[in-house]
Amino acid sequence: MEQRGVTVWFTGLSGAGKTTISRAVEKKLRERGYLVEVLDGDIVRENLTKGLGFSKEDRDENIRRIGFVAHLLTRNGVIVLVSAISPYREIRDEVRGRIGDFVQVYVNAPLQVCEDRDVKGLYKKARAGQIKNFTGIDDPYESPTDPDVECHTDQESEEESAMKVLQKLEAAGYLPK
Numbered sequence: 001m002e003q004r005g006v007t008v009w010f011t012g013l014s015g016a017g018k019t020t021i022s023r024a025v026e027k028k029l030r031e032r033g034y035l036v037e038v039l040d041g042d043i044v045r046e047n048l049t050k051g052l053g054f055s056k057e058d059r060d061e062n063i064r065r066i067g068f069v070a071h072l073l074t075r076n077g078v079i080v081l082v083s084a085i086s087p088y089r090e091i092r093d094e095v096r097g098r099i100g101d102f103v104q105v106y107v108n109a110p111l112q113v114c115e116d117r118d119v120k121g122l123y124k125k126a127r128a129g130q131i132k133n134f135t136g137i138d139d140p141y142e143s144p145t146d147p148d149v150e151c152h153t154d155q156e157s158e159e160e161s162a163m164k165v166l167q168k169l170e171a172a173g174y175l176p177k
């Protein structure tokens, strides 16, 4: 089996389901024997991009660094699962262009749904003014205009969302038997 590398980039609001879906995809890929690495925004911000904040400049730098590592792995045959809010279209497109083997997944749930879930309690804090520049509240999110996969996590199960991603990878030839 000659595995081809690819970066699967999950973008969407906080609480939309990026981590959940990418973990489910990771599990399925590992079960099938593929080489997988996960770059999760929350974890990356504790090491690779520690110290960066949430201004547009810092967010872009965060994405650029994640993109750099994803590129190294991708060109060495790894399936890289990136989950990061990555709210700005231009930098997402820049990274996509550089990596080439790239599948963009728009994890789409209405802000209200994400806020009701409030998985990490951050929306509550943002509404209370305890966190500034929170995406969806007082910072923009630019949705992808041409995602390769779109998961409506308010309407589909985690399993369905994960299967959509796997089917896309299969159809695009990234999962040789």
Ligand code: ADP
Binding pocket: 012, 013, 014, 015, 016, 017, 018, 019, 020, 021, 083, 107, 117, 119, 152, 153, 154, 156, 157, 158, 159, 161
């Ligand atoms: P993010 O990584 O985008 O911040 P999380 O994955 O941490 O979001 O949280 C998403 C929440 O939404 C989880 O509690 C998850 O169980 C729930 N959820 C409901 N339906 C789905 C779905 N189809 N896909 C992913 N998550 C879902």
